[in-house]
Amino acid sequence: MxxxxxxxxxxxxxxxxxxxxxxxxxxxxxxxxxxxxxxxxxxxxxxxxNRRFLTGSYSIEQEEYHERINQHPLHLRIENYQDIIDSLKANIDIQSYSPRIPYSGAIYKDNINYSIMGYGVNFALEKDFQQLNSLLIAGSTIPQEDSKDIIIGAGLARKTHLHIGDKITLNSITMFRGINYYTFKIVGIAVFPIPGLNNSLVLTPMASTQQFLKMNNSVNQILLQLPENLETLEIQQYIKELSNSQSSVSLNIRLWKEASESxxxxxxxxxxxxxxxxxxxxxxxxxxxxxxxxxxxxxxxxxxxxxxxxxxxxxxxxxxxxxxxxxxxxxxxxxxxxxxxxxxxxxxxxxxxxxxxxxxxxxxxxxxxxxxxxxxxxxxxxxxxxxxxxxxxxxxxxxxxxxxxxxxxxx
Incomplete structure (x- = not known):
């Protein structure tokens, strides 16, 4: 046996x-x-x-911006961002892109200041970048670029008791370190999958945000969504070369893995x-x-x-x-x-x-x-x-x- x-x-x-x-x-x-x-x-x-809401596949920003991001350094900006985007689109397979102005601020309501995280965005581009329509639970209108209409997170709307059609005044520090106030109208409430965004995010139109924060025609970040097979060190270096060739300031490009603190x-x-x-x-x-x-x-x-x-x-x-x-x-x-x-x-x-x-x-x-x-x-x-x-x-x-x-x- x-x-x-x-x-x-x-x-x-x-x-x-x-x-x-x-x-x-x-x-x-x-x-x-x-x-x-x-x-x-x-x-x-x-x-x-990260690819959809926070950093894209790659984020383009000034060299010191990431190290000082918690200070929301609006002065570290990209002025000719459209030229950079045009150059990248002509040479790389970009699925979607989003120029942004991240900023911090507050909503003053009923004698209480509610802290917010704001993104100045181009809604026509952000509609595809974030797939905004799938996130809306109230309101069905994506704000127009020349409007003062905004979308806020559902958690933020819940704790501030805000609804569609309400007008709110945001206050924030401008690029010149002064305080400014701006009144917007809520036309959309969205559920964001990240709890931190859902409880604090306000999406504001790019033109109004630039006026609100005294940014002129500039942004702080350019986010790119690329196919996953293009998320490589070689492509990252190529994007850096193309971006800096169109920029008067030194730009840094970070892959989402580098940008994500988690x-x-x-x-x-x-x-x-x-x-x-x-x-x-x-x-x-x-x-x-x-x-x-x-x-x-x-x-x-x-x-x-x-x-x-x-x-x-x-x-x-x-x-x-x-x-x-x-x-x-x-x-x-x-x-x-x-x-x-x-x-x-x-x-x-x-x-x-x-x-x-x-x-x-x-x-x-x-x-x-x-x-x-x-x-x-x-x-x-x-x-x-x-x-x-x-x-x-x-x-x-x-x-x-x-x-x-x-x-x-x-x-």
Whole structure:
């Protein structure tokens, strides 16, 4: 009888014990497959949100702008931005673009100042860039460029008790560091997937914003949306060369990954998950170690008999390894399938993290849709199988110390 058949027979002799060992691997594998799927979902949301709302694929701005962005340095501006856009459109496959003026300010209402984040935008361009129509929950009119009509986030509208048709006065610091006031009319309320934007964002027409902030005919940023295959260092450098050839000031181009402050945290979380995966599998493997030790102790006489009739220590050791491998294989396979099934279900309906993310300024949506990655799932499967299999080395080495005479006299 082959060692494989003997190993299978030994596994089926005590199905409860074998199932317990396999279950420990199954649970560990399921948890890690789902954890990595959550990371993948967060990465997808972060990429989509940055490309659509915050930075585009690339953002073009003055060299010092990013380092001083929290100060909203309006004086670090791009004056001939249309020339730069025309040059880029003639040489690169740009899906959409958006010149912008980010600024901070406040709404004064009922003796209370509500802080806001404002974007001065060209609504005709922003309509495609942000897909604004899909975000509107009240009002159906996209503001005209020469108007004083605005769109605000649903969270901001809720906490300020503002509605369609209301007029509000914004105050902000101008490019010359003075304070200015400007009255706008709300014609749209939109739900933005990023909680921070939803609770504070005001979109104002470019011409009115330039007048409001004393910006003349200039902007602070040019955002570009390109196909993902063009998000490379070579294209980034090419955009920088084209932009600076049309600009009187030195411009810097940042890929969305560089512009996103949260991206590095997600990468760190991914590395931490690898460590957690190792700890979980080691914890799960402790059950296999204990089970294998019990099996060897209980079957000492049997192993001694097999050794007495000619089976070598190496064959005995290999048989124990095969048993543990089969148990681990079934656990890893079942855990991978279960983890993918849980991910598919939650990925279809989404996981609402609104309460957990309340007050957290993170550029991911409050609803996460986990996504299975083929590469990470294959890695987790073999990772769990490897850790669980080698964990049997500790108890299995006892087999090499078994002497036939002592084993036969053990009962």
């Amino acid at each position: 082959s060692l494989g058949l003997i190993a299978i027979r030994n596994i089926t002799r005590n199905p409860m014990r074998s199932s317990l060992s396999s279950l420990s691997v199954l649970i560990s594998t399921t948890v890690i497959v789902f954890a990595f799927s959550m990371i993948n979902g967060m990465m997808d949301e972060m990429k989509n949100n 991206y590095s945290f997600i990468l760190l979380a991914q590395k931490i998950y690898y460590i957690i995966a190792l700890l979980l599998f080691i914890l799960g493997s402790s059950v296999i170690i204990n089970t294998t030790m019990m099996v060897i102790l209980e079957r000492t006489k049997e192993l001694g008999t097999l050794s007495a009739i000619g089976m070598t220590s190496r064959q005995l050791l290999f048989m124990v390894y095969i048993e543990s491998f089969i148990i681990s294989l079934f656990g890893a396979m079942a855990g991978t399938v279960l983890g993918c099934a849980v991910t598919y279900f939650t990925g279809h309906f989404g996981i609402n993290l609104s309460e957990a993310m309340e007050g957290v300024d993170f550029d991911i949506s409050s609803i996460i849709y986990p996504r299975v990655s083929i590469y990470s799932t294959i890695f987790v499967f073999f990772y769990s199988l490897f850790i669980a299999s080698i964990s049997t080395s500790i108890p299995a080495l006892r087999v090499l110390k078994i002497k036939p005479v002592d084993a036969l006299n053990s009962y």
